[in-house]
Amino acid sequence: MTLRKKFVGLSLRTVLFISWALGLFPFTFNAKKRKLQRSKWLIFYGISVNIGLLWFLVIYSPTQTEAGTLEVYLKNHLLEQINIIVAAFGLVAICITYFRTFWKSQELNDVLNEMMQMDKVHFNKRSLEESISKFDYYVMQKSLSTIGEVLSTVIVHVGLPGHKNVIFPLLMSCIVHVGILLVIMHFYLVILFIYRFIWIINRELLDLANKLRSNSHVAFPRLRLLLSLFSRLLELNSRVGGIYDYQMILMMCTVLGYNIVATYFLIVHTVSPKKTFTTFKLFLFSQALFINTWDFWLSIAVCDLAERTAQNTATILRLFSDIENMDIELDRRLNNFSMFCSHRKLRFYHCGLFDVNYKMGFQMIITSVLYLLFLVQFDYMNLV
Numbered sequence: 001m002t003l004r005k006k007f008v009g010l011s012l013r014t015v016l017f018i019s020w021a022l023g024l025f026p027f028t029f030n031a032k033k034r035k036l037q038r039s040k041w042l043i044f045y046g047i048s049v050n051i052g053l054l055w056f057l058v059i060y061s062p063t064q065t066e067a068g069t070l071e072v073y074l075k076n077h078l079l080e081q082i083n084i085i086v087a088a089f090g091l092v093a094i095c096i097t098y099f100r101t102f103w104k105s106q107e108l109n110d111v112l113n114e115m116m117q118m119d120k121v122h123f124n125k126r127s128l129e130e131s132i133s134k135f136d137y138y139v140m141q142k143s144l145s146t147i148g149e150v151l152s153t154v155i156v157h158v159g160l161p162g163h164k165n166v167i168f169p170l171l172m173s174c175i176v177h178v179g180i181l182l183v184i185m186h187f188y189l190v191i192l193f194i195y196r197f198i199w200i201i202n203r204e205l206l207d208l209a210n211k212l213r214s215n216s217h218v219a220f221p222r223l224r225l226l227l228s229l230f231s232r233l234l235e236l237n238s239r240v241g242g243i244y245d246y247q248m249i250l251m252m253c254t255v256l257g258y259n260i261v262a263t264y265f266l267i268v269h270t271v272s273p274k275k276t277f278t279t280f281k282l283f284l285f286s287q288a289l290f291i292n293t294w295d296f297w298l299s300i301a302v303c304d305l306a307e308r309t310a311q312n313t314a315t316i317l318r319l320f321s322d323i324e325n326m327d328i329e330l331d332r333r334l335n336n337f338s339m340f341c342s343h344r345k346l347r348f349y350h351c352g353l354f355d356v357n358y359k360m361g362f363q364m365i366i367t368s369v370l371y372l373l374f375l376v377q378f379d380y381m382n383l384v
Contacts, residue, residue, distance in 0.1 A: 011143040038109045057172040086257040093250035104243040145295040152291045187244040195306040209319045245350040255296045256368045300361035303348040310346035
């Protein structure tokens with residue numbers, strides 16, 4: 001086993017065990033039925049633990065008197081107000097995310113069981129024969145970005161003046177942050193497995209095309225099975241989107257909000273007439289901005305990867321059109337498959353508002369930059 005495979009396996013096991021420890025994966029595995037079962041005790045445990053963590057985080061958060069008023073707030077009161085608004089929105093987003101996660105746990109249980117069954121019966125043997133490097137690549141990136149997010153929280157907390165001795169709120173903040181990152185990680189991994197299954201279907205279609213070109217026999221039932229599997233994956237993708245749509249929208253908005261605040265921190269420090277801007281402060285906010293953007297973009301990239309892989313299925317089916325002397329029944333099944341791909345597409349359409357792909361990701365980043373420009377223009381007199 002390569003080092004990459006070991007790291008990916010360790011990452012997946014770590015996500016599972018920490019999710020169980022925080023009560024965010026309220027399922028037990030029935031070895032006899034080889035299925036996940038929703039546990040009411042784990043749900044009660046998860047709700048109790050996370051409500052307790054949020055309560056401690058709010059109650060024991062340091063006030064300005066305890067932690068020391070940040071110098072930047074004395075210079076720019078608008079920044080302080082925006083930071084409070086973004087923090088309050090983040091707290092509400094966390095509560096809604098936890099509520100939706102537990103509320104939709106039964107539906108998620110059904111989706112995961114169906115995916116496990118599909119993997120065992122139809123994809124497991126093939127996946128052992130061929131390595132999908134992109135799957136490992138994205139799991140490794142997400143694991144590193146999650147670790148980076150936690151370290152970034154510690155660095156910012158320790159680096160801000162007046163916060164060095166407040167250890168308990170820092171611990172609570174890190175644990176809550178890990179919990180939210182794990183919820184996003186669950187969605188991320190489910191999409192990666194859907195991508196992996198569609199990738200295997202595409203590879204098998206390519207093999208069928210090569211067999212037909214070499215005048216080999218192709219079994220009709222296998223082609224019908226591939227269409228059925230593709231249809232089930234699109235349905236599962238829609239169900240997963242319905243489970244996580246509110247959580248992903250809230251977390252994306254929260255990350256973009258914090259990025260705007262961090263960038264505005266840099267601007268206020270840079271133009272400060274007291275020359276309080278230092279290289280360490282540049283590093284402090286730049287690393288937080290970079291890691292937040294990296295983690296945000298990974299969620300965009302994995303959705304775009306699955307969407308493009310599903311689009312490649314229709315492209316692969318076009319390879320059959322120039323094969324001569326094809327059986328009439330086989331040609332009919334291929335046409336049905338092509339018609340299905342043209343009418344049913346894999347999309348991540350959160351709450352019916354927008355598609356999640358590279359195009360929308362760039363638009364969201366550009367929008368956040370525009371909001372930052374509006375903010376600078378609105379508060380220009382306090383910056384000069």
